[in-house]
Amino acid sequence: MTFEEMKHRVAAASALGLLLIACPSYAQTVAAAAEDTAIRPFRIQIPETELIELRRRITATRWPEKETVADHSQGVPLAMVRELARYWATDYDWRKCEATLNAAPQFVTTIDGLDIHFIHVRSKHANALPLIVTHGWPGSIIEQLKIIDPLTNPTAHSGNASDAFHVVIPSMPGYGFSGKPTSTGWGPERMGRAWAELMKRLGYTRYVAQGGDWGAFVVDQMGLQAPAGLLAIHTNMPATVPADVDRALLAGGPAPSGLSADEHRAYEQLVRTFKQVDYARLMASRPQTLYGIADSPVGLAAWLLDHNDADGQPAAAVASALNRSTSATGELTRDEILDNITLYWLTNTGVSASRLYWEYKGGFFNAKGVSIPVAVTVFPGEQYEAPRSWTERAYPKLIYYNKVDKGGHFAAWEQPSLFAAEVRAAFKSLR
Amino acid sequence: MTPTTATPTTVKAQKTPAGSPQAIRPFRVSIPEDEIVELRRRIAATRWPTKELVKDRSQGVQLATMRELARYWTTEYDWRKCEARLNALPQFTTEIDGVEIHFIHVRSKHENALPLIMTHGWPGSVIELLETVGPLTDPTAHGGTAQDAFHLVLPSLPGYGFSGEPAELGWDAARTGRAWAELMKRLGYTRYVAQGGDVGALVTDLMGRQAVEGLVGYHLNLLTAVLAIGDHLPRESEQERAAAKAVATFKQDGFGYFLEMATRPQTIGYAMLDSPVALAAWLLDHDTDSYHKISRAFVDRKPVGHLTRDTIVDNITLCWLTGTAASAARSYWEDGRALAAALASGQAPPPVKVPVGFTTFPGEIWASPRSWVEAVYPGLAYFNEVDRGGHFAAWEEPALFTSELRAAFKPLR
Numbered sequence: 115m116t117f118e119e120m121k122h123r124v125a126a127a128s129a130l131g132l133l134l135i136a137c138p139s140y141a142q143t144v145a146a147a148a149e150d151t152a153i154r155p156f157r158i159q160i161p162e163t164e165l166i167e168l169r170r171r172i173t174a175t176r177w178p179e180k181e182t183v184a185d186h187s188q189g190v191p192l193a194m195v196r197e198l199a200r201y202w203a204t205d206y207d208w209r210k211c212e213a214t215l216n217a218a219p220q221f222v223t224t225i226d227g228l229d230i231h232f233i234h235v236r237s238k239h240a241n242a243l244p245l246i247v248t249h250g251w252p253g254s255i256i257e258q259l260k261i262i263d264p265l266t267n268p269t270a271h272s273g274n275a276s277d278a279f280h281v282v283i284p285s286m287p288g289y290g291f292s293g294k295p296t297s298t299g300w301g302p303e304r305m306g307r308a309w310a311e312l313m314k315r316l317g318y319t320r321y322v323a324q325g326g327d328w329g330a331f332v333v334d335q336m337g338l339q340a341p342a343g344l345l346a347i348h349t350n351m352p353a354t355v356p357a358d359v360d361r362a363l364l365a366g367g368p369a370p371s372g373l374s375a376d377e378h379r380a381y382e383q384l385v386r387t388f389k390q391v392d393y394a395r396l397m398a399s400r401p402q403t404l405y406g407i408a409d410s411p412v413g414l415a416a417w418l419l420d421h422n423d424a425d426g427q428p429a430a431a432v433a434s435a436l437n438r439s440t441s442a443t444g445e446l447t448r449d450e451i452l453d454n455i456t457l458y459w460l461t462n463t464g465v466s467a468s469r470l471y472w473e474y475k476g477g478f479f480n481a482k483g484v485s486i487p488v489a490v491t492v493f494p495g496e497q498y499e500a501p502r503s504w505t506e507r508a509y510p511k512l513i514y515y516n517k518v519d520k521g522g523h524f525a526a527w528e529q530p531s532l533f534a535a536e537v538r539a540a541f542k543s544l545r
Numbered sequence: 546m547t548p549t550t551a552t553p554t555t556v557k558a559q560k561t562p563a564g565s566p567q568a569i570r571p572f573r574v575s576i577p578e579d580e581i582v583e584l585r586r587r588i589a590a591t592r593w594p595t596k597e598l599v600k601d602r603s604q605g606v607q608l609a610t611m612r613e614l615a616r617y618w619t620t621e622y623d624w625r626k627c628e629a630r631l632n633a634l635p636q637f638t639t640e641i642d643g644v645e646i647h648f649i650h651v652r653s654k655h656e657n658a659l660p661l662i663m664t665h666g667w668p669g670s671v672i673e674l675l676e677t678v679g680p681l682t683d684p685t686a687h688g689g690t691a692q693d694a695f696h697l698v699l700p701s702l703p704g705y706g707f708s709g710e711p712a713e714l715g716w717d718a719a720r721t722g723r724a725w726a727e728l729m730k731r732l733g734y735t736r737y738v739a740q741g742g743d744v745g746a747l748v749t750d751l752m753g754r755q756a757v758e759g760l761v762g763y764h765l766n767l768l769t770a771v772l773a774i775g776d777h778l779p780r781e782s783e784q785e786r787a788a789a790k791a792v793a794t795f796k797q798d799g800f801g802y803f804l805e806m807a808t809r810p811q812t813i814g815y816a817m818l819d820s821p822v823a824l825a826a827w828l829l830d831h832d833t834d835s836y837h838k839i840s841r842a843f844v845d846r847k848p849v850g851h852l853t854r855d856t857i858v859d860n861i862t863l864c865w866l867t868g869t870a871a872s873a874a875r876s877y878w879e880d881g882r883a884l885a886a887a888l889a890s891g892q893a894p895p896p897v898k899v900p901v902g903f904t905t906f907p908g909e910i911w912a913s914p915r916s917w918v919e920a921v922y923p924g925l926a927y928f929n930e931v932d933r934g935g936h937f938a939a940w941e942e943p944a945l946f947t948s949e950l951r952a953a954f955k956p957l958r
Contacts, residue, residue: 178814178871182714188878189812298598392808396801401597402605403802403830406816406823408594413816413823420812465594472604 151315156220156231156291158212160460165208168411168459172203175412190416190428198419198436199412202452208460211453214259222291223315225308228300231291232284233258234316237266242278243545244318245537246309247526249283250327250351251467252418254290256454257527258283260444264534271531276545277538284312286328288466290457295466301473302331303339310341319343322541326350326525328470337484346487346513348540350525350533353479354490354500354508355384360480363388376501383424383498384479390422397471407464414464415455423523424495431495431522444530481508489514489540493529495522514540566640569731572647572707573636574628576866581624584821584865588619591822602836603798606826613843614829615822618858624866627859630675638707639731641724644716645709648700650732653682658694659958660734661950662725666743666767667873668828669937670706671699672860676851676943681950688944692958693951700728702744704872706863716876717883718747719755726757735759738954742766742938747880753897762926764902764953766938766946768913770921773888777920784914791911795832799910802830806874807881814871824870825861834908834935850934850941902927902953906942908935927953 177196181188218233233255236242245265249257261281263270268277285292287300287308309332313321322345325333330351337347355363359381362370366388369381397404406413423429435446458464476482479498488509492499499517506512516536521529593612597604634649649671652658661681665673677697679686684693701708703716703724725748729737737759741749746767753763771778771792780789805813816823829839839857842848864870887894901922905913907930919925929949934942 175815176819176868178811178818178868179710179712181811182712182875188875189809189814191811195815294595295598296595389808392801392804393812396805399798399801400605400830402594402607403826404605404816404823405591405594405611405826406813406820409592409822410816410819413819416812416815420809462592462594469598469604 150224153221153223153315156222157216158220158291160208160212164460168456169203172199172411175199175410177412186427186433190419194428194433194436195412195416195419198415198448198452201448202411202415202456206449206452206456208453208456210449211256211456215255218259218262220291223312225311225315226304228287228295228308229293230284230287230308230312232282232312233262234280234282235262235266236280237278239268239275239278241276241545242266242280243541244282244313244316244321245279245541246282246284246313246321246323248305248309248323248325248329248332249286249289250325250329251289251470252421252454252458253327253524253527254454254457255283255285256450256457257524260530261526261534261537264531265537268538271534273534273538277542279537280318282313282316282318284309286332286467286470288469289463290461294463295469298473301470301475302328302335305332306335306339307341309336310339310344313343320345322346322348322544324348324350324537327523331474334482334484337486337488338482340486344486345544346489346541347484348489348491348514348537350491350493350536351496351523352488352490352492352500352505352508353477353482354504355380355479356481356504356507359504360477374501374503376499377503380498380501380504386424387422387497390427393417393420394471397468398474399472401465401468401472404465404468407458407468408462411455411459414459417464418455418458419451421523422497424497425522429495429523431524431528446524446528450527484509485511487511487513487544490516491525491533491536491540492517493521493523493525494519495528496525497523513543516540567731569637569639571636572638574631574707576624576628580866584862585619588615588821591615591820593822602833602840606829606836607840610829610840610843611822611826614825614854614858617843617854618821618825618862622855622858622862624859624862626855627672627862630859631671634675634678636707639728640709641727641731642720643713644703644711644724646700646703646724646728647707648698648728649678650699651678651682651697653694653696655684655691655694657692657958658682658696659954660698660729660732660737661695661954662698662700662729662737662739663939664700664721664725664739664741664745664748665702665705666741666745667705667876668831668860668864669743669940670860670863671701672856672863673937673940674699675856677939677947677950680944680947684951687947689947689951692955695950695954696734698729698732698734700725702748702873702876704876705869706867710869710872711875715879717879718744718876719751719883721748722752722755722757725752726755726759729759736761738957739763740765740950743936744876744880750897753899753901754895756895756898760899762900762902762954762957764904764927764950766904766906766949767909767936768903768911768918768921771911771913771917773884774921778917779920782914782916784912785916788911788914788917795910799832802827803877806877808878810871810874810878813874817870817874818868821861821865824865827870828861828864829857832910832936834910835937835941838908838935838941851943852937852941856940897922900924900926900957904928904938904946904949904953905930906934906936906938907932909938910936926956929953 333347838849
């Protein structure tokens, strides 16, 4: 059974009652909606044969020889991938991830011709603020699982009822359990409009949006589009680089004169980042050529692991997670890394996810001209530490700016408690 | 692949004891049947991505091309024919600078033939050059005269094909160039010429700039210096502007494979070693001209020149069976570092002291005008623009390519 078939079967078999229990506000929405705007409950149930086939492929991997360096400078090292593959084919258990996902209310709805999969958890606190959170690449909704409870149920996580959010976590088009676009045009701009429609369809007339990585592009676009109901955005990968600095960066030149110490440091960090993004250039020009990430689990795993953060490529936070089987404090573990990779594999979304890079023709960290209220958290392991000065210029209605002392590019995934605390603080003034 | 014990009859000046690593050992290709069965199994079990969202090449190698290639590969294609073609030629290995080097060595029956070492590129192999062996070594049977004859040496680059994979750092094109000089010396050639396109052009040029012993001239069909000094080349004439535009397009849109291999060869290696279709797509996604020719060979069954379905799949299969995709990609990492170091030094490369010949093929990634070639090689000894052929000139148009080499090297006989 393919995923498309499975989705339909699950949707057909689901009782409307589940939907009503999960989200009382749907009752009205569903009743009023035409058929194509229906919100359908969704559960994941991967056939066992697909898991067996995945393990078979991993075990049958034909390996390259070892890199000729003792560091990560030629790519993901052989020993790292071999150890991950050994664990993946033997002790790793996808069903645990499936159960975690299915414990959250999930839905699918068709927006702009495409099935959008999302998690939607309503807080028990009636005055909770609706929040839509967008993941990035090489991530998925797996990145956000640990922030759901702190955000929706703050009183169990050292917060109070006035910190509560209703949380919506969509899978981007071409990612995870969302549909794969069959025509061009699904860039962050179109996604931003789809998210506004999703929130409207859920009955939210007053909400906020959050994102990092591609999610940051999406929330910037939402900020530019300023749809009715969107009060503010929070980004953990802010686009703040002034135009003249961006030009110098793209030209590969030295930092422009007159930068403050913070700005100069950010410039040097961006220079480093631009040396680590050839994966992005490739996906931006030739996503279809990556047949190997559809056909080879290990090829996919290596491709997804090779994303940088400030401390390394692969990201230091991810590389260290591969040696961590459990974490009491919420740090990334080996299982979580494999949950994400396995989700890509099982949905065969390696190539469709890569096409997002092809779709986007705009700038990366340059200020985009967002004029609605914006909140920013700077995590030290991010691609660059956006200085307050640039952030204030890029986002004239800056309602919150904070630099925290830990966490990196995958902030929600790496530091869920801190991330949730930042989101609470960021939007406090809007309640 | 198994070396045989046959005596090398074609080697003239081999004095090293047979047991030493420097000995020249005969080589034959003989892939175990189970590896071919396994390759077919993997192709048949390919899990495909969804179709690209565009009607052209702009998102990469198109699904229809890949599916037809995979179908042909598993149903009609016969590796044994390629193996027989290779084994019909005298092949050898010898260890140079710690790496086993595989090469084809065909001596002409004409005693005064000019020794020529010719180097393939990426994503190629000695397969690119096979159709030139007859015309170059046996000219009287191919429209030439005895004075056109070459003794031909076709090595596999380190990390490619049946050559060994360097296990240590430093195998950039300059080192390969020095290894080629050692190879020619070992073969007893004290006066020879060299030829190359693509990576082979880089290796050949660095042989010239290092002034290796015995090299009396060389011919190129790619102007690799453009990648380093392209901004300083003239762009006045229509032809110069067209070439500059082609370079800009390549750097903007066609450079992704180059950068990825130059920075993360190991990462891309996992998929290419594990998935035949991944490997095939990666090797096909080179320049626009050759992509369209290759795609046409499969989808429309209309090959251009000798870029036929069989030879295209021969080249991919050779890379698969030898498991050399990552090690070949790593040569870009080495050359990328060498190029960056050279640019950072701010010093011009050493001048070339031997005659250089150049042929511009119209389908090349950038069809270099004479002015560009002369800017890089003052005193250019031979230049010609021909009317057909592309990046894989020797492969696509072996007869035309051969006539260019005969003409370019005539004054050096």
